[in-house]
Amino acid sequence: MPAPYPLLDMPPGDFSNMFDYQAINMAAAHNAFIQGINAMVAHASTVPPEKVQPFMIFSLAVVDNIHHHHDLEEQYLFPELEKKLGQGALSGNVEEHKEFVPQLLELKEYLEKVKAGEAKYDATLFVEKIHSFSDIMIAHLNHEIPSLESSRMRAVFTEKELKDIDSGFMNLALKKIEFATTMPLSVVCGNPATPWFPPFPLPLKWATRWWFARKYSEAWEFGPLDLYGNPREMPKA
Structure with missing residues (x-):
């Protein structure tokens, strides 16, 4: 399994331009997912017993964030x-989700069992479950x-139409997240090359920290960044 997966190149254009924004914002979101997956794999074999529960919380936050994003799409x-764009114009994206x-949901079930004390954490099994979908997901x-x-x-x-769609997306996203997990994850799985992502108001970023x-x-100690956006050194996967 490649580790770490390379981050996506950012599409050309200006993040403040709503026509360019669609692809740029999506690429930034996808890079956050890749950061999370890379961190899970990097830490998998080095997690001490007393840190398994926090690691499960981090890993569940990554998985839930990916699943939540695809549901909203x-x-x-x-x-x-x-x-x-026309009916079916984006159906290929949905088909790839399948x-x-x-x-991904099988991994979530395993993480929840470990978190609940119903299964023992096994680093090899953990990475195998990630490997069962990660190559396909990264390609998608x-x-x-x-x-x-x-x-x-x-x-x-x-x-205006694109602004309205984006506003509707953000409103739905914020209604369906757990702020205590999704918000910190968005910071510690960020990309220093795109510090403007996620595009949350400054007071919300302060509240997150x-x-x-x-x-x-x-x-959040397992994230590739700290809560100030500074890169951390990751264990060798």
Whole structure:
């Protein structure tokens, strides 16, 4: 299993331009997922017994964040975009979800059992379960970006329409997350090359560092960044 997976190259354009934003923002989100998967693999064999529970919280946050993102794509984002792009224009992305989501959920079930004390943590099994879907998922994360390419957006949408879709996506996302896990994870699995992601207001970023991160503070030690966005040295996978 490759470790670490390389991060996606950022698409060309300006993050503040709503036509460019679609692909750029998606690539930044995908890089956060890759950061999380890389960190899980890197730490898998070095987690001491007293840190297994925080590691399960971190790993569940990564898995839940990926699954939550794909649910929102299928339920809201892609249908909204297809109103102008044409029905089925993004169906290839959804079909690819089916190739790895079942295995992702199997990993989640295992993590929950370890967290509940119903299964013993096994680093080899843990990495095998990641390997069962990660290559396919990483390929998908790369494939999805061109489907949101700037010229494709510009051809059929107005800037206001895209802003409204993005606002709707963010509102739904914030309604369905657990702030004590998703918000800190968004920081510690960030990419120093894109410090503007996630595009949360500054007060929310402050609240993440000083409040939301406190409940599971030990879990965020497994992130590739600290809560200030500084890179950490990762164990050799």
